[in-house]
Amino acid sequence: MSKPYEIVVAPFSVYWAPVGEAFPDVDEAPAGNWTLIGTSGSRNYAEEGVTVVHEQTVELFRGSGATGPVKAARTEEGLMVRLTLWDMKLEQYRLALNSNAVSTTAAGSGTPGFKEIDLYRGFDVALMALLVRGDVSPEGDGFKTQYEVPLCFPSGSPEVVFSKRAPAGLALEFTALEDPDAVSVDARFGRLVVQHQAAL
Numbered sequence: 282m283s284k285p286y287e288i289v290v291a292p293f294s295v296y297w298a299p300v301g302e303a304f305p306d307v308d309e310a311p312a313g314n315w316t317l318i319g320t321s322g323s324r325n326y327a328e329e330g331v332t333v334v335h336e337q338t339v340e341l342f343r344g345s346g347a348t349g350p351v352k353a354a355r356t357e358e359g360l361m362v363r364l365t366l367w368d369m370k371l372e373q374y375r376l377a378l379n380s381n382a383v384s385t386t387a388a389g390s391g392t393p394g395f396k397e398i399d400l401y402r403g404f405d406v407a408l409m410a411l412l413v414r415g416d417v418s419p420e421g422d423g424f425k426t427q428y429e430v431p432l433c434f435p436s437g438s439p440e441v442v443f444s445k446r447a448p449a450g451l452a453l454e455f456t457a458l459e460d461p462d463a464v465s466v467d468a469r470f471g472r473l474v475v476q477h478q479a480a481l
Contacts (some may be wrong), residue, residue, distance in 0.1 A: 325373075360471075
C-alpha cells in the first residue's frame with residue numbers, strides 16, 4: 282500500500298466460524314474452522330465491498346428552562362456487517378438460509394447427481410462468529426486489519442435477481458449480539474485490531 286497509509290483503499294474479505302472459535306492473530310492466515318465467505322473471497326463480492334455499520338440511537342433531554350438539549354443518553358446501539366455475494370454455490374447460499382445443511386445426491390442410473398438445501402428457516406436463529414480481514418493497515422505497509430465479532434447472526438432478507446444484466450447476488454447482512462462471555466463491557470461486540478508492528 283502506498284502512502285499516506287491512513288487513507289485505506291483496499292478490499293476486505295469475510296470469514297465465519299462456529300461461536301467460540303478462536304480468532305487468529307492479525308498477521309496469521311485464518312485456520313481451524315474459519316470459512317471464507319465466497320469461493321474466492323472479495324473477488325466474489327460486489328464492487329461496493331464490505332460495509333461495517335456502527336448504528337446507535339441517542340435520546341436528547343431538554344429541561345423546561347432550556348431550548349437546547351442538556352443531556353444525551355444512548356438507548357440503542359448495534360454493529361452490522363454487509364456485503365453482496367456473487368457466489369451462488371449452495372455452500373455459500375446457506376448463509377442466507379440460517380446455515381441450513383447442503384445435502385448431496387450422487388448420480389445414478391438414469392438420474393442426475395444434485396445438491397439441495399431447504400429454504401425454510403424456522404424459529405431458531407443460527408449464530409456464528411465473524412472475521413472481517415483486510416491486507417492493509419493505517420499504520421504502515423505490509424500490515425493487516427481485522428474486525429473480530431464473536432457472536433452474530435445472518436439478519437438480511439436477500440432478494441436474488443437472475444437476469445442478463447448483472448450477476449445474481451445475495452445481499453448478506455450480519456448483526457452482532459452482545460457476547461455474554463466478553464472480557465469487558467466494551468468488548469461485547471468484539472474488537473477492531475490494527476497491526477502496527479511485525480512479530481519479533
